[in-house]
Amino acid sequence: MNQCLQENWVFRLTTEGDAQAEALFELEDLLKRRLRRAFRSNAKVDDAFVDDVVQDSIVAILESITQFQGRSKFTTWATTIAIRIAITEMRRMRWKDTSLEQLLERSTEISKTIAVPQSSEIDFEKKQLVETMHRVIDEQLTEKQKLVLNAELQGMPQEEIGRRLGSNRNAIYKLVHDARKRLKKGMIDAGYTIDDLSFFQGAE
Amino acid sequence: MNIIDEKVQALLEMLSLTSDNEADCGDCLQHLAEFAETTLAGKSIPESLRHIDEHLQRCGECREEFQALKFALGEHVTGE
Numbered sequence: 001m002n003q004c005l006q007e008n009w010v011f012r013l014t015t016e017g018d019a020q021a022e023a024l025f026e027l028e029d030l031l032k033r034r035l036r037r038a039f040r041s042n043a044k045v046d047d048a049f050v051d052d053v054v055q056d057s058i059v060a061i062l063e064s065i066t067q068f069q070g071r072s073k074f075t076t077w078a079t080t081i082a083i084r085i086a087i088t089e090m091r092r093m094r095w096k097d098t099s100l101e102q103l104l105e106r107s108t109e110i111s112k113t114i115a116v117p118q119s120s121e122i123d124f125e126k127k128q129l130v131e132t133m134h135r136v137i138d139e140q141l142t143e144k145q146k147l148v149l150n151a152e153l154q155g156m157p158q159e160e161i162g163r164r165l166g167s168n169r170n171a172i173y174k175l176v177h178d179a180r181k182r183l184k185k186g187m188i189d190a191g192y193t194i195d196d197l198s199f200f201q202g203a204e
Numbered sequence: 205m206n207i208i209d210e211k212v213q214a215l216l217e218m219l220s221l222t223s224d225n226e227a228d229c230g231d232c233l234q235h236l237a238e239f240a241e242t243t244l245a246g247k248s249i250p251e252s253l254r255h256i257d258e259h260l261q262r263c264g265e266c267r268e269e270f271q272a273l274k275f276a277l278g279e280h281v282t283g284e
Contacts, residue, residue, distance in 0.1 A: 034276035034277070035276065037275060037276055037278060038272045038273070038275040038276035039272065039275075067234070071235075071237070071238040072237035072238040072240075072241050073237070073241065076237040076240060076241055076277060077237040079237070079273060079276050079277065080233060080236045080237045080240070080269075080273055081233075082276075083269050083272045083273050083276060084233060084269055086272070087265075087268060087269050087272060091265075129212075130212055133212065133215065149215075153211045153214055153215065157264075157265050158229070158265060159265065169229050169265070170228050170229055170230045173228045173229050173263070174228060177222070177226055177228075180218055180219060180222040181222060181224065183215075183219060184219045184222050187219065194220060197216050197219050197220050198216075198220050200216055
């Protein structure tokens, strides 16, 4: 990697003058091309969407430019930020009409609860596993962890769960991580091994 | 909390990938550019990026962003 080239991007973007304006123009152009390429199969991604995302991305990139550590090309680093902003906005639009309450209520209505036939040994063991999971969840997880884990299992992105709870994606990830660790420990304490969990994962 | 069968499968997958120390989505974003350049160049993943690889296996949101990033960079990652 050419370190001077990467440092040159940072220098040009942070030094007021013609060079900065030129660098901003180049970066905008590059991000627009890359976003169009990334989402060319998505009909909802039009020029207006790309323009808005690029403007937000430029602001975010300039705000966090001191965090660029030169371990990649500057343009690759900038593209990761633009991609996250674009996909975050897509998720926001997709889920904007769904509240957590609606999501969990709907899933209860359309879903079958566990009904494992007991005609074979594997089904009996699976039923026991599920009952143990229910017990561990009820005993070990906080109400907030149950809510967030359930919403994630119903497909809502953590970013969107966080938005509804006045939190953020990292905090929700940590909450779910702690819930997973508690549940895993509870299952192991109940006599299951990691191999058991993997086995049942593949068992139909 | 009412878990349905397909959700049990998803939960088991989550548990089998759970470890005590995991990178979060912020860590992932910070290292994703380097990770993408490494993988697109066909190089093996160094130890310093192993936690990002593991996070991508666990986190569907970051995985979606990584896929989009790869599309965005295409084959031009070494040229621009």
